[in-house]
Amino acid sequence: MTDYSIFPxxxxxxxxxxxxxxxxxxxxxxxxxxxxHRAVMLTxxxxxxxxxxxxxxxxxxxxxxxxxxxxxxxxxxxxxxxSHTILAAVILPMVIITLTRALREQFxxxxxxxxxxxxxxxxxxxxxxxxxxxxxxxxV
Numbered sequence: 458m459t460d461y462s463i464f465p466x467x468x469x470x471x472x473x474x475x476x477x478x479x480x481x482x483x484x485x486x487x488x489x490x491x492x493x494h495r496a497v498m499l500t501x502x503x504x505x506x507x508x509x510x511x512x513x514x515x516x517x518x519x520x521x522x523x524x525x526x527x528x529x530x531x532x533x534x535x536x537x538x539x540s541h542t543i544l545a546a547v548i549l550p551m552v553i554i555t556l557t558r559a560l561r562e563q564f565x566x567x568x569x570x571x572x573x574x575x576x577x578x579x580x581x582x583x584x585x586x587x588x589x590x591x592x593x594x595x596x597v
Contacts, residue, residue, distance in 0.1 A: 464515035465593045471508035472585035475501050479579050495559070502556065505582070526596035534591050541584040548577050 478501035486494040524534050555574040558567035 459518070461515055461519050464511060464519075465589055468508055468512050468515065469586050469589035469593075471504050471511065472582045472589070475504045475508065476579055476582035476586070478504060479575060479582065483575055498556075498559075501578075502552065505552070505578075508585070522592060524592055524596065526591065530591070530596060534588075534596075537584055537591070538588055541581060541588055544577055545581045545585075548574065548581050552578060 478497050482494050482497040482501060485497060524531065524538075526534055551570065551574045555567060555570050558564075558570065
């Protein structure tokens with residue numbers, strides 16, 4: 458029998474790395490460092506993509522993991538999880554559009570959608586780590 462217990466930590470690490478890379482990429486473009494911004498944002502895309510593959514693989518084999526917290530923590534957890542899940546579905550096409558516009562050098566159009574994509578993608582990455590902590594570390 459295969460042990461899948463490492464996957465939640467891998468997934469949280471990939472999500473956390475994506476968040477750090479997103480903030481770094483945003484800071485780089487604010488300083489006008491376009492080449493560095495591009496490299497960091499492509500790395501953020503890679504870590505988020507690896508996360509998605511790892512997440513789907515894990516849950517395909519393990520199924521759903523139930524939250525064990527009680528009391529006030531339950532509505533907090535489910536509020537975070539619900540917003541995270543909805544925005545995770547929304548962010549995927551936004552990232553693709555944002556990336557496509559950048560690669561086509563349509564920088565005005567890229568900036569227009571990136572203003573929305575960045576905070577939503579960052580929120581999804583950070584709340585992914587929060588969900589992990591609540592599900593696998595705090596309320597076990």
